[in-house]
Amino acid sequence: MMTTRHTISVLVNDQPGVLQRVSGLFGRRGFNIESITVGQSEEQGLSRMIIVTLGDDNTLEQIEKQLYKLIDVIKVVNLSSKPMVARELALIKVNAGASERPEIMGVVETFRASVVDIGSNSLMVQVIGDTEKIDAMIELMKPYGIRELSRTGATAMIRG
Incomplete structure (x- = not known):
């Protein structure tokens, strides 16, 4: 099976x-x-x-x-x-010097994510979506260096 x-x-x-x-x-x-x-x-x-x-x-x-x-x-x-809606939330803290920030912000906008905290050399990004979207966002943040990652796990409901 x-x-x-x-x-x-x-x-x-x-x-x-x-x-x-x-x-x-x-x-x-x-x-x-x-x-x-x-x-x-x-x-x-x-x-x-x-x-x-x-x-x-x-x-x-x-x-x-x-x-x-x-x-x-x-x-x-x-x-x-059944047809369902599933969502997950992730907070991703990435290394972000002044030179990387515009590039990271571009990825954040593309994913309709948001920056929820800005440190002197890091950004914390919040992304909400299905598991695949969260996985993709994490993959795109890896090259910058992920300092910390926290995911909620999925919550879901049947449509309609």
Whole structure:
């Protein structure tokens, strides 16, 4: 079977230890979590986890079944099986002397990113988009020297 990237939405009770139990389930089964974001949902007392993982369809089916066995899991939806919008945010601090700044600013504009901090010899760039856009921005910043990088991981919803 083909290994693909899956984005899963997991609606859970907002309780201490739920994140640990969900991530522990993945670890015990030998599934890697590429990214996980957790935050409030539209319903009071419930949080939504967006988990990005790699695996074949069989693996995903097993993950879904195992998640439903956890007491605090309310609903599991495979977002990647439907048209979805996924976004990620990254902050990238790059070396930027006076001579490199115009060039970096050109890349920032092209990507509709923004400079959110300017140091004496660095710039901090904020970029928002899908995983591919974030990856591309990072690649273009590498030649300048990335000092620090922080990414959120994906958050996603089904379209419509």
